[in-house]
Amino acid sequence: MKIRRLMMAWPLAAVLASSWAHAQTVIKAADVHPQGYPTVVAVESMGKKMDAATNGRIKFQMFPGSVLGDEKAMIEQTQVGAIGLLRTSLGPVGPVVPDVNVFNMPFVFRDIAHMRAVIDGPIGQELLDKISASPARMVALAWMDGGSRSLYTKKPVRKPEDLKGQKIRMMGNPLFVDTMNAMGGNGISMGYGEVFTALQTGVVDGAENNPPSLYTANHFKAGAKYYTQTNHLIIPEILVMSKVAWDRLSPADQALFKRLGREAQMEQRKLWDAAVADYTTKLKAEGVEFIEIDNRPFFEATAPVRAKYGAQYADLMKRIAAVR
Numbered sequence: 001m002k003i004r005r006l007m008m009a010w011p012l013a014a015v016l017a018s019s020w021a022h023a024q025t026v027i028k029a030a031d032v033h034p035q036g037y038p039t040v041v042a043v044e045s046m047g048k049k050m051d052a053a054t055n056g057r058i059k060f061q062m063f064p065g066s067v068l069g070d071e072k073a074m075i076e077q078t079q080v081g082a083i084g085l086l087r088t089s090l091g092p093v094g095p096v097v098p099d100v101n102v103f104n105m106p107f108v109f110r111d112i113a114h115m116r117a118v119i120d121g122p123i124g125q126e127l128l129d130k131i132s133a134s135p136a137r138m139v140a141l142a143w144m145d146g147g148s149r150s151l152y153t154k155k156p157v158r159k160p161e162d163l164k165g166q167k168i169r170m171m172g173n174p175l176f177v178d179t180m181n182a183m184g185g186n187g188i189s190m191g192y193g194e195v196f197t198a199l200q201t202g203v204v205d206g207a208e209n210n211p212p213s214l215y216t217a218n219h220f221k222a223g224a225k226y227y228t229q230t231n232h233l234i235i236p237e238i239l240v241m242s243k244v245a246w247d248r249l250s251p252a253d254q255a256l257f258k259r260l261g262r263e264a265q266m267e268q269r270k271l272w273d274a275a276v277a278d279y280t281t282k283l284k285a286e287g288v289e290f291i292e293i294d295n296r297p298f299f300e301a302t303a304p305v306r307a308k309y310g311a312q313y314a315d316l317m318k319r320i321a322a323v324r
């Protein structure tokens, strides 16, 4: 009797399971940052909205904390469709889509407000469109905030000369190695996940990033106790979708991704401002010394980098400078 009931139930269950499987799309979303970080929270919240708007037809599965690799590896996985949605810095996107390097240049933005005005306006949209139209097989949905990057080292740094002989970790893009070399140190490119051990073992003497990253990646516990406010890079981050996943969506779902991506951008921005304040306080409580400096010598030292990489974007750079 029991067996007969089971046999009757099985085909129905199988049919239902297979139709659910066809109807449901699970988007793998990835980030180097841990759970609770503003970018991760904003993408998770976008996933919840997506789930609600599609009655569970599209769901996100979040892979935070670099579990799928460093950003270079995750960009590659996004290009082939193994990752559906990726939040990444624009830094390591430069080698894949050279046009984005205009935002990766040192001191290209006057301050955070300037960067936000640029990414929220027509130039920001143009750059997203360039990524989507490039052969990189990624569709750029929205921007996110990565704040302002400053130096952190084991010995205090106040001027370019203090960086002499110091090996400083930079993100994987030759532009950043050139930037650090121009600032007076020796730029060494490596993945984010390797920095902690590299600091501990002396492979590098420092790195550069924003306060939330310095705190959550624990780099201050590996000896980087001096945070010198060079503010040399203000690099926006992006939310990109794999072209493979994108092409499987209906035009209506594509429009939904763009709309909710833009909402995630604005949500992340609020979370970001709170996180910078919060992690700055936490870092100070942990004994990290914030060194205020006049960063003009670093700005002047990096002029050759802007000349080298910016020459091809001369008009665009004028337009960026003109944004108020």
Ligand code: GTR
Residues within 6 Å of the ligand: 032, 071, 087, 088, 089, 091, 146, 171, 191, 192, 209, 210, 213, 237
């Ligand atoms: C963080 C950024 C990450 C990653 C990291 C790094 O500020 O949010 O996307 O680029 O820096 O330095 O590798």
